[in-house]
Amino acid sequence: MNDSIAAAPVRVDDYAELRDYAVIGDGRSIALIARDGAVDWLSWPDLDSPTLFAAVLDHVRGGRFFLRPDVPYTASRRYLPGTNVLETTFTTADGTVRVTDALTLPDTASLAPGRELIRRIEGLAGTVPMRWSIQPRFGYGAHTPHVARRAGVPVATFGAEAVAVCAWHAGRPQCTADSVTARFRADAGTRALIALPYAHQEPLVLPTRAECEARLDHTTTTWQKWADDRTYTGPWREAVLRSALALKLLVFAPSGAVAAAGTCSLPEELEGERNWDYRFSWIRDSAFTLDAFLKLGCAPEATSYLWWLMHASQLTHPRLHVLYRLNGDTRAPEQTLPLSGYRNSAPVRVGNAAAGQLQLDTYGELLQTAWLYTTAGHHLDADIARRLAETADFICTIWQQPDAGIWEVRSDPEHFTQSKMMCWITLDRALGLAGRQLIPDRHAARWRHERQAISDYVEACCFSERLNSYLRSADSDDLDASLLLGLLHGYRPPDHPRMHGTVLAVQRTLRDGPYVNRYRGSDGLSGSEGAFLACSFWLAEALARCGRIEEAVSLMDQLVALANDVGLYSEEIDRVTGAFLGNLPQGLSHLALISAACAIGEATR
Structure with missing residues (x-):
C-alpha cells in the first residue's frame, strides 16, 4: 500500500481506534501495532496461546510495548511492498525517525530464538528524543513477570516462559520489578535495534545484533518472494x-x-x-x-x-x-x-x-x-x-x-x-x-x-x-x-x-x-x-x-x-x-x- 497520511495518533481512555492497528506475524502468531508505535497485542508461542501483551483488552493489566518520540509528533506508515513488515515514520518539529517492525521468520543460517519480535529505529533527519517501555504480562495479563538480568540482558520470566530485551544503541535499559524502559536520541544517520527473543519450555537464545539484522532482512525478502508469486492481475x-x-x-x-x-x-x-x-x-x-x-x-x-x-x-x-x-x-x-x-x-x-x-x-x-x-x-x-x-x-x-x-x-x-x-x-x-x-x-x-x-x-x-x-x-x-x-x-x-x-x-x-x-x-x-x-x-x-x-x-x-x-x-x-x-x-x-x-x-x- 501507499504511505498513509501523517497524523497525530489519538487514544480514547488510552485505547487506540481499532482502525489504527496494523498487524505483523510469522506464521505462528501475530502482533497488533497501533499508529503510535505501541504493540498492544501479542500471543506467544502461538496465535491461540495466552498473551504477552493484551493492552487492547485492558490498558492497565494487559501489558504492552510502546516505542515513540518523547515530544509531540505525527505518524505515517506502510507495509514494505509485498511484505508483512511494518514501517512507521514519526515526524517531530526537530527531526524524523523510522521504525521497522517484524515478527521474524526462521533463518537456518544461525541458532534463532523460537519466537522473536524485532524493532529497528533509524534516524532520518534532525534529532528525535525517543522513549520505550516493555511491560510484559503473561497469561492474558494474569501474571506479572519477574525481571532480572542475565549476562547483562534484562529477562522477564514466569513459569516456563521467558522473554529477553536485547537493545543496541537504544539507550540503557532500566529494569523495574515488572518492566524495562529506556530513553535515547535518534540522530540522523543512526540506527538502533530492540529485539525480544522468546522461549517456552526451551533454552532462551540471546542473539547478536548482526543476527537480528540479518533475520529482519531475511524476513523482508522472504515475504517479497512469496508476494511476487501471487497471480491476480485485476484492477484491485x-x-x-x-x-x-x-x-x-x-x-x-x-x-x-x-x-x-x-x-x-x-x-x-x-x-x-x-x-x-x-x-x-x-x-x-x-x-x-x-x-x-x-x-x-x-x-x-x-x-x-x-x-x-x-x-x-x-x-x-x-x-x-x-x-x-x-x-x-x-x-x-x-x-x-x-x-x-x-x-x-x-x-x-x-x-x-x-x-x-x-x-x-x-x-x-x-x-x-x-x-x-x-x-x-x-x-x-x-x-x-x-x-x-x-x-x-x-x-x-x-x-x-x-x-x-x-x-x-x-x-x-x-x-x-x-x-x-x-x-x-x-x-x-x-x-x-x-x-x-x-x-x-x-x-x-x-x-x-x-x-x-x-x-x-x-x-x-x-x-x-x-x-x-x-x-x-x-x-x-x-x-x-x-x-x-x-x-x-x-x-x-x-x-x-x-x-x-x-x-x-x-x-x-x-x-x-x-x-x-x-x-x-x-x-x-x-x-x-x-x-x-x-x-x-x-x-x-x-x-x-x-x-x-x-x-x-x-x-x-x-x-x-x-x-x-x-x-x-x-x-x-x-x-x-x-x-x-x-x-x-x-x-x-x-x-x-x-x-x-x-x-x-x-x-x-
Missing part, C-alpha cells in the same frame, strides 16, 4: 495482494490450519456482549479459503489446508465440529477473563461455545472444498474419498434437523434456509465427485433422492412470493445476507428467477450504502452490531454473477476504500462513524474481497 491488485498477505498471517504454519481472525473479544458493539474468540479454524470458511488459495496460485497452502481439514475432521467423523483448534483439537471451552475489555467492552472471552453447536452448512462447505480441490486437478486418497461419501450419507439422516445456522445464534435452533441450501450442496457435490469416480458411489441413489427432498423443502417453505426472495428460515418473514451463498456456492444459478430476486431483495432490504447487514431478525443476544464486511463483498460478487457488472464494480470500489490506511479489515464497520468493530485481521473479510475481485474480473472478461 493492491487490495487483493494485501488481503492475500493478511490471510497468510492467519495460516498456522505448523499445521496448515487457517484461523478466522488473529484476536479475541474485540467488540462488535462498544460496551456490548458480542465479544468472541476467533482464533480457531472454522469449517464455515473452508471453501472460500481453498478457493482463494487456488485462485492466487498458493498450491502448497491449499494442499496443506485440505489435509489439515481432513485430518482434524477425522477425529469427529462423521459429525463435523463447527470449529477446530489450530492443532486439530476439538476442545474450545469458553471462559471469561477478569479484564475490562476494549474501551470497557466486557466480557472478555477466550474459547468459543459455538464449538458445540450443530451447524448444517459446514457439511456443504466441506464437500464444496473437496470439489474445488479436485476440480483444480488434485486427487483424494482412498480414505478421504470414503469419509466424504460417509459425510454425504450422514447428511441424509440429519438435514431435517433445526440448527444454529452460519451466524451461530444463541437462541433456539431454527430451520435456516442457508443451512438447507448447503445440505443440498453436500449431496450435489458428492454426486459430482462420485460421477467422476473420485469417491465411492454406493449410495448415490439415496443422495439423489434426499437432494430432491431438500430442494422441495426449500422451495416450498423458505421462499416468499411477496418478497420474491428466499427467507432467513422456514416460514419466517426475515431476510439474511447468507442467502447470497446459495448463489455463490451453486444451489441455484445466477439467472434462476428466485435466486436473482433474492440478490435484489438483500440489496433492497439489508444494504445501506456500501454496508450490508447480516440479517433482519433475532439471534438471542442483546444489543446491535456493525455492518458485516464479508456480506458486502458477497453482494458485490453476486451482482457480478447476475450480470449487473457496473453495480458490482461501483460497490467493490466503495468497499476497497473502507480498508484502513494499510489495507486491513476487521469483521465489521460502524455504519455511521466508519470505525472498525470486531476481531482483526478478519479472515472472512479478506477472503470475500479476494473472491469478489476474482469473480468481477471473470464476469467482465
